[in-house]
Amino acid sequence: MAGSGKAHLRPEGETVLRVEDLNVEFPVGHNRTVYAVSGISFDIAAGETLGLVGESGCGKSTTGRAILQLPRPTSGSVKLKQTDLMALDGEAMRATRTDLQMIFQDPISSLNPRRMIGEIVAEPLAVWGPFDEDEQWKIVANMLDAVGIDPGVARYKRPHEFSGGQCQRISIARALVMEPELIICDEPVSALDVSVQAQILNMLEDLKAQYGLTLVFIAHDLAVVKNISDRVAVMYLGKMCEVSESDELYANPAHPYTSLLLGSIPVPDPTADLDDTVMAEGELPSPLAPPSGCRFRTRCPLADEICERVEPQMRRVNDDHYVACHHPLVDADPATEVSLTN
Amino acid sequence: MTVVGSDTERLTRADNAEPLLVVKDLKTHFKIDAGIVKAVDGVSFELERGKTLGIVGESGSGKTVLSRSVMRLNIASNVINTGSIRYDGVELIDKSSKQMQKLWGVEMAMVFQDPMTSLNPVVRVGRQLTEHLRYHLGVGKAESRANAIELLRSVKIPEPESRIDNYPHEMSGGMRQRVCIAIALACGPKMLFADEPTTALDVTVQHQILNLLATQQQDRFMTMIMVTHDLGVVAGRTDEIAVMYAGKVVEKAPTPSLFADMRHPYTQALLWSIPKVSQPKHTRLSAIAGRPPDLINPPSGCSFSPRCPYAQDKCREEEPPLVAASTPGHEFACWYPVGSPENQEAYDRNLAAGVAVTLAAEGRITATEELTSDIIAADLINDVIDISNDEVGN
Numbered sequence: 001m002a003g004s005g006k007a008h009l010r011p012e013g014e015t016v017l018r019v020e021d022l023n024v025e026f027p028v029g030h031n032r033t034v035y036a037v038s039g040i041s042f043d044i045a046a047g048e049t050l051g052l053v054g055e056s057g058c059g060k061s062t063t064g065r066a067i068l069q070l071p072r073p074t075s076g077s078v079k080l081k082q083t084d085l086m087a088l089d090g091e092a093m094r095a096t097r098t099d100l101q102m103i104f105q106d107p108i109s110s111l112n113p114r115r116m117i118g119e120i121v122a123e124p125l126a127v128w129g130p131f132d133e134d135e136q137w138k139i140v141a142n143m144l145d146a147v148g149i150d151p152g153v154a155r156y157k158r159p160h161e162f163s164g165g166q167c168q169r170i171s172i173a174r175a176l177v178m179e180p181e182l183i184i185c186d187e188p189v190s191a192l193d194v195s196v197q198a199q200i201l202n203m204l205e206d207l208k209a210q211y212g213l214t215l216v217f218i219a220h221d222l223a224v225v226k227n228i229s230d231r232v233a234v235m236y237l238g239k240m241c242e243v244s245e246s247d248e249l250y251a252n253p254a255h256p257y258t259s260l261l262l263g264s265i266p267v268p269d270p271t272a273d274l275d276d277t278v279m280a281e282g283e284l285p286s287p288l289a290p291p292s293g294c295r296f297r298t299r300c301p302l303a304d305e306i307c308e309r310v311e312p313q314m315r316r317v318n319d320d321h322y323v324a325c326h327h328p329l330v331d332a333d334p335a336t337e338v339s340l341t342n
Numbered sequence: 343m344t345v346v347g348s349d350t351e352r353l354t355r356a357d358n359a360e361p362l363l364v365v366k367d368l369k370t371h372f373k374i375d376a377g378i379v380k381a382v383d384g385v386s387f388e389l390e391r392g393k394t395l396g397i398v399g400e401s402g403s404g405k406t407v408l409s410r411s412v413m414r415l416n417i418a419s420n421v422i423n424t425g426s427i428r429y430d431g432v433e434l435i436d437k438s439s440k441q442m443q444k445l446w447g448v449e450m451a452m453v454f455q456d457p458m459t460s461l462n463p464v465v466r467v468g469r470q471l472t473e474h475l476r477y478h479l480g481v482g483k484a485e486s487r488a489n490a491i492e493l494l495r496s497v498k499i500p501e502p503e504s505r506i507d508n509y510p511h512e513m514s515g516g517m518r519q520r521v522c523i524a525i526a527l528a529c530g531p532k533m534l535f536a537d538e539p540t541t542a543l544d545v546t547v548q549h550q551i552l553n554l555l556a557t558q559q560q561d562r563f564m565t566m567i568m569v570t571h572d573l574g575v576v577a578g579r580t581d582e583i584a585v586m587y588a589g590k591v592v593e594k595a596p597t598p599s600l601f602a603d604m605r606h607p608y609t610q611a612l613l614w615s616i617p618k619v620s621q622p623k624h625t626r627l628s629a630i631a632g633r634p635p636d637l638i639n640p641p642s643g644c645s646f647s648p649r650c651p652y653a654q655d656k657c658r659e660e661e662p663p664l665v666a667a668s669t670p671g672h673e674f675a676c677w678y679p680v681g682s683p684e685n686q687e688a689y690d691r692n693l694a695a696g697v698a699v700t701l702a703a704e705g706r707i708t709a710t711e712e713l714t715s716d717i718i719a720a721d722l723i724n725d726v727i728d729i730s731n732d733e734v735g736n
Contacts, residue, residue: 226619267619
């Protein structure tokens with residue numbers, strides 16, 4: 001978008017999480033500000049997986065953390081079911097965070113090396129109950145079993161005795177013991193080998209089916225995101241470019257940036273044509289001084305004068321495909337602010 | 343570039359019959375307290391001038407150690423290097439670091455994985471670029487600066503005249519990797535090692551860097567070894583691929599025939615475990631159960647047998663040698679190669695015996711993993727029957 005707009009949002013009753021006009025800015029001294037996330041809106045329905053993709057520095061992790069109010073966004077609204085998280089004070093937010101859990105990128109450093117697996121996974125329960133240790137262990141053992149770790153073997157071991165893939169399974173178990181409404185997975189498989197990555201992705205799908213999980217899946221690997229997501233949102237420099245059902249997005253990318261990303265994926269097939277036509281040059285502009293209008297215009301082959309002047313708004317391509325671009329690659333409805341009061 | 347030899351000189355040398363690099367039975371073992379880590383255990387290959395070899399494998403398969411051993415970068419008291427590395431007719435295995443210094447940069451150079459840490463943070467990139475130009479080729483200060491600007495331009499860094507005075511932290515990751523490539527190219531090496539050159543980079547930047555490496559290789563008639571865990575990266579950009587597992591090459595073939603006719607179960611499993619954008623969402627991935635083996639006490643027989651859905655008693659007892667496949671240059675080490683009737687029989691036998699086909703490494707077997715193994719096994723066999731023709735075969 002690189003633009004704003006809310007045409008892609010669904011009616012409020014159908015969604016678990018609804019984020020509107022989210023802004024996250026970080027002051028960096030000398031009166032300068034990093035505009036990490038600027039006016040993005042999205043929603044997630046129950047049992048859905050939303051994939052967030054984009055290059056590093058596009059604000060996808062910041063968006064994930066802003067949902068958890070870590071740190072609090074500069075402005076906007078984040079609604080979990082009926083609760084506006086932005087309005088909650090510290091203590092109320094702390095209690096609400098039990099419904100939101102996070103899985104981090106580096107599985108080994110996200111587990112305390114000096115504690116035993118049994119304690120690590122039971123910690124959320126030790127804070128929020130049940131407080132009876134036998135009861136806690138019952139829940140923990142169940143959960144470890146569900147993620148493919150033998151509870152009896154693992155209970156008194158420490159993280160260094162496990163491989164990266166196993167540690168990621170353990171962090172997933174820890175996220176699941178609170179039975180959260182929403183789990184934010186921030187690059188959960190980027191640090192893993194391809195073979196282990198496939199194990200974890202399959203397991204997340206199984207757990208999703210078993211527990212009805214709702215996930216935000218942040219990753220830079222487009223193939224991974226497609227595999228796991230129901231819907232995919234493409235981000236660029238703090239803005240949202242395109243939101244779509246995933247098969248549709250990969251088949252008919254409407255935003256030039258999505259098309260650039262897809263064209264850059266290395267395909268494990270020697271007969272595939274190496275696409276040298278994708279823009280070979282160009283890098284992400286600085287989020288300290290993002291370009292005016294459409295933020296992608298500096299790298300976009302279709303950019304013209306209107307892209308510089310006017311920020312594109314979300315436009316409907318079809319029922320589950322929206323794009324914020326003045327010159328979409330497929331036909332889209334004219335940009336209009338759609339009223340959301342249905 | 344004036345630094346490198348003239349094209350005619352290079353072409354006449356290229357007529358030599360011997361391949362540029364001939365590695366025979368190379369072993370790199372590390373002595374540590376717990377025992378001897380057999381990181382590279384008997385690898386042989388040849389590499390013709392101007393060709394690109396891709397080395398593929400999971401972490402811990404020995405691919406990085408192999409490339410460093412060939413360059414003789416891991417010379418230390420606890421490292422045992424045996425075998426033979428003939429580079430341009432010269433034996434390298436008994437060379438000391440001091441002797442190797444004359445070859446590094448000039449004859450062979452390496453681009454490392456992490457551009458964030460492989461540059462010195464407190465030295466301007468210009469000086470880092472020209473350091474070995476001045477050391478090896480005795481180029482003067484002013485001339486080397488002009489050379490450095492030329493090099494930065496050749497790796498497509500915008501405004502090289504001002505960028506040359508930047509510190510690494512003033513550049514983005516992709517730009518730093520370009521600088522690393524420029525450093526590697528500075529003295530005009532004949533042989534370039536790229537060790538996961540794009541793993542730390544974004545997908546769009548990865549595309550740019552891979553294109554850059556390919557054009558530079560062509561322009562300079564370099565021989566290249568590209569180490570990566572990503573079959574996608576090597577598929578379109580190498581002439582030959584060696585798949586490594588547990589310190590050994592398990593399959594080696596010209597790139598087209600590897601993808602068209604893969605024979606080793608590990609190569610197949612590696613390819614199938616990658617999610618592909620061509621598949622619909624929520625496609626079940628064929629994960630490889632378990633994890634790479636312990637290199638101190640590798641499993642007896644074939645080292646992939648504990649994770650292999652086709653493994654038989656023979657696999658667990660006897661190590662398969664590298665044998666030639668029907669295509670010239672294609673070799674694999676497997677008793678029950680993919681696509682053969684024996685492979686099918688072995689699989690049927692495993693399925694009939696009801697064993698959890700893909701056993702995890704010792705002590706890791708859990709109920710869930712056995713369960714998923716069965717699913718994987720079922721997936722694999724379906725894939726063998728259904729997909730091998732249309733997907734792998736095209």
